[in-house]
Amino acid sequence: MDPVIIAAVLSSALRQSTPISLGALSGLFCERSGVINIGIEGMMLMAAFTGFVASAVTGNIFLAILVAVLTGMLMALFHGWLSIQFKVDQIISGTVINILAVGLTGYFYTRNLTTQGKLEPIALPGLSQIPIIGRVLFDNPPITYLALVLVFVAHFVLFHTRWGLRLRAVGEHPRAADTLGINVIWMRYANVVIGGALAGLAGAFLTLEAVGSFERGMTNGRGFISLAVMIFGKWTPLGAWAGALLFGFTNALQTQLQFSGLGSVIPHQFVGMLPYLLTIIVLAGFVGRARPPAAVGQPYTKE
Amino acid sequence: MQIKSPTFLRSLTQTLVLPLLSVVTAVLVGSLFMLLNGYNPLAAYAGMLDGAFGSPTSVARTLLSAIPLLFSGLSVAFAFKGGLFNIGGEGQLFLGAVASAWVGVAFAGLPGVIHMTLAVLAGFIAGALWGGISGALKAYTGAHEVITTIMLNNLAIILAGWLVSQGGEGQTPGPLRDPDPLNIVPRTAQVAESARLPVLFKLGSESINFGLILAILAILIIWWLVWRSTFGFELRMVGLNPSAGKYAGVNVKRTTITTMAIAGGLAALAGAIETLGRNYYFAPNFNTGYGFDGIAVALLGKSHPLGVGLSAVLFGAMDAGTTRMQLAARVPSEIIQIVQALVLVFIAAPEIIRFIYRMRLEKEERAALSAGWGQR
Secondary structure, X not given: OOXXXXXHHHXXXXXXXXXXXXXXXXXXXXXXXXXXXXXXXHHHHHHHHHHHHHHHHHOOHHHHHHHHHHHHHHHHHHHHHHHHXXXXXXXXXXXXXXXXHHHHHHHHOOOOOOOOOOOOOEEOOOHHHOOOHHHHHOEEOHHHHHHHHHHHHHHHHHXXXXXXXXXXXXXXXXXXXXXXXXXXXXXXXXXXXXXXXXXXXXXXXXXXXXXXXXXXXXXXXXXXXXXXXXXXXXXXXXXXXXXXXXXXXXXXXXXXXXXXOHHHOOOHHHHHHHHHHHHHHHHHHHHOOOOOOOOXXXXXXXX | OOOOOOOHHHHHHHHHHHHHHHHXXXXXXXXXXXXXXXXXXXXXXXXXXXXXXXXXXXXXHHHHHHXXXXXXXXHHHHHHHOOOOOOOHHHHHHHHHHXXXXXXXXXXXXXXXXXXXXXXXXXXXXXXXXXXXXXXXXXXXXXXXXXXXXXXXXXXXXXXXXXXXXXXXXXXXXXXXXXXXXXXXXXXXXXXXXXXXXXXXXXXXXXXXXXXXXXXXXXXXXXXHHHXXXXXXXXXXXXXXXXXXXXXXXXXXXXXXXXXXXXXXXXXXXXXXXXXXXXXXXXXXXXOOHHHHHHHHHHHOOOOHHXXXXXXXXXXXXXXXXXXXXXXXXXXXXXXXXXXXXXXXXXXXHHHHXXXXXXXXXXOOOOOOHHHOOOO
């Protein structure tokens, strides 16, 4: 196969996987601390919207990213307030976030906001000259780089720091963690808000890096797919990343196959099914029973 | 473990108080929101009420929107009772619509009652199979139903789109595409008269079809199935605690598959009734969103069939009243979603309502939803 095409497919795969892996990391921090987050979709959408508005109004794209991340954190705070403070069923709380995001973004959506450009790829000097790998890994826009780094940071934080140990303890056995003097409620709030920041970054990716403008419902299920990818990766950052890459790859492959004229042999819709089909097959055939954090979904009441 | 079987009436009142207060409070907060943004909430709500109940035609539109919402809500509620979360309503609904349209077109010439029954059944079966796949994957491989239903949503929507696709650029048109060359929209042909749901009565300029009867029947059947049948007992037992169910001799695998199949069938009926009772054909863009709205409808109805019925009417009214509200107060229609989200917040966090109204609320059982997260 033509190396140019290979590089194109791979780098498209990486970019398509970016919001998914950020979303999955968002879910990870929440769920590892014991809070289910099916509101990733809503947090992403809301952040994508505020980020875009901030960029259109101020023209400062980095300020816009900050606004998007803060929006994600605010939505997460609301999710935490409902599910940790009021002990609302976490699935309901997440659904509320999703509906609210669709409502608010639609309500405030105005057609006549013009874009102020988007984040452009930065080629890393030297490294980007390596054949294939260089184009794929070292010639990307900032959030894509950041997402790559964050996967490893998340892995390190979760499994090699005191914070990570406490975070996992709170999600596995909050009572025991509490007896050891860990503030369960605070840990959960903190990690849900971290999750919100990551979902916000995913939203910023969509409007400020990938598309450059906002459309209603533009997250298009990516938040839910992130959730799938997180469970697929068995609640680990590296596993989730692998899942996100797989998803991005099948998506990129599908686009490529559509262009290659295969459409006359196989309907392009069938090729379009590939990512979803593959996720199911891999999940059912190779990954099997995933074990969530033991205390996920259960609100904590201090005795 | 205790499994309550509440009487019809007691459970009804229990289901009603909190939702009513929640709806009132959400409407008030929604007003505040509109005031802050410079809209007139009184005009908005008056317009909404007018559009939902102001004339026989409006009432008919409310009912017609409520019917598919009821089925997709029942689908989610039924799965919740079994400890499963069916986010797959959207895809199941699409397949139900396509399958019933196919039978409606392909078997023209059959006697009326038989043809209609077959078409409705085909819809149910298509959805049941689609839901059943998720159930079987869960039972035999442990693949989580939240993921598989989401993936199957995308698959179903693409599949349904292909079945009626235009073709062109070297690609043949989809097998169910309307063969009429004058039709430029990707959709199926019209279903035969004999497959259409009969009109029960006219209400203003809209006609209410047999789907209304099916909806009422569905409420009763699901209520009976969950609280009065052996299967329902097993379903609730598995829903509350799968390992307890296993030790009590319940076939957890079979229960999981059956639960998801019935849930899938219910969501599919929403699509079948829309197709056979209102549109008379299937087009991929016909009613997106009903499947996902079912989640909110089920939660508002506390997963009780009657509660789901009432919340479907409420959501249906909001649907029907939106256009009038927009015209009356120039408010963006999305204010409705904001109010709906607020309703859910208050329903789910009774402490907030209790605090606002300084009242005591009876401690009630919380639906065990998230307990099902990968625990069987």
